[in-house]
Amino acid sequence: MASYDVNGTAVEHDEEGYITNLSDWSKDLAQVIADAENIQMTDEHWAVVNFLREYYDEYQIAPAVRVLIKAIKKSMGPDVGNNKYMYELFPYGPAKQACKIAGLPKPTGCV
Amino acid sequence: MSDTKKFLYVNRRAPYGTIYALESLEVVLIGAAFEQDVSLAFLDDGVFQLTKGQKTDGLGVKNFSPTFRALGDYDVTKLYVEKESLEERGLSEADLQEIMYEDEDDDWEEKPSIRIVSRAEMVDIMSDQDVVLSF
Secondary structure (H helix, E strand, O other): OEEEEEEOEEEEEEOOOOOOOOHHHHHHHHHHHHOOOOOOOHHHHHHHHHHHHHHHHOHHHHHOOHHHHHHHHHHHHHOOOOHHHHHHOOOOOOOHHHHOOOOOOOOOOOO | OOOOOOOEEEEEEOOOOOOHHHHHHHHHHHHHOOOEEEEEEOOHHHHHHHHHOOOOOOHHHOOOOHHHHHHHOOOOOOOEEEEHHHHOOOOOOHHHOEEEEEEHHHHOOEEEEEEEEOOOOOHHHOOOOOOOOOO
């Protein structure tokens, strides 16, 4: 199985790049995944990633894009919480790509 | 939207032991993206799905009961629980977890999603639907 290299430690991921063991996640790992996805992590990126992790911790699911954007809009305002900006942050889809960096399973309903 | 249909997902089985309960919830979450009028019904052993304090460590499966509390984010705000099914199992509303949603049309006031209904009321709810899916 393929893996990410985090400071010399191997962290396994599936064929799409989602980590296999959710407890393997760390901020260093997030950085490694982001590099592999060609994403420069900014404060806004981290805010989305942290939101996703908190949401998963509370509800045991990764939220749908619509739910994610609504929640970010509420917490960070409409300048960040809108479709266009979210896709600028995560060009391959805020839910799909941000969940990967956040170390969560692929969102339910994503194919 | 004029082509909105009323969907009712009927849950009649215990949460663990079979995959029905989890699959039903996943279908609800996926279906919620299609902006239909979605309700859930819990009767027979299905009422156990909403009980609070579930612990699944011994079973080796994920405790998905917290996910019911996310339904409000998906605009699924009607969870009908049959009173007789609760009583037949020695349960009451106090044994169920609290599930709230924010009402967009009422200044985001928090309101309960669970509605306890009688068997007779459940019959009316079912006959009022366009689509009934049973799990």
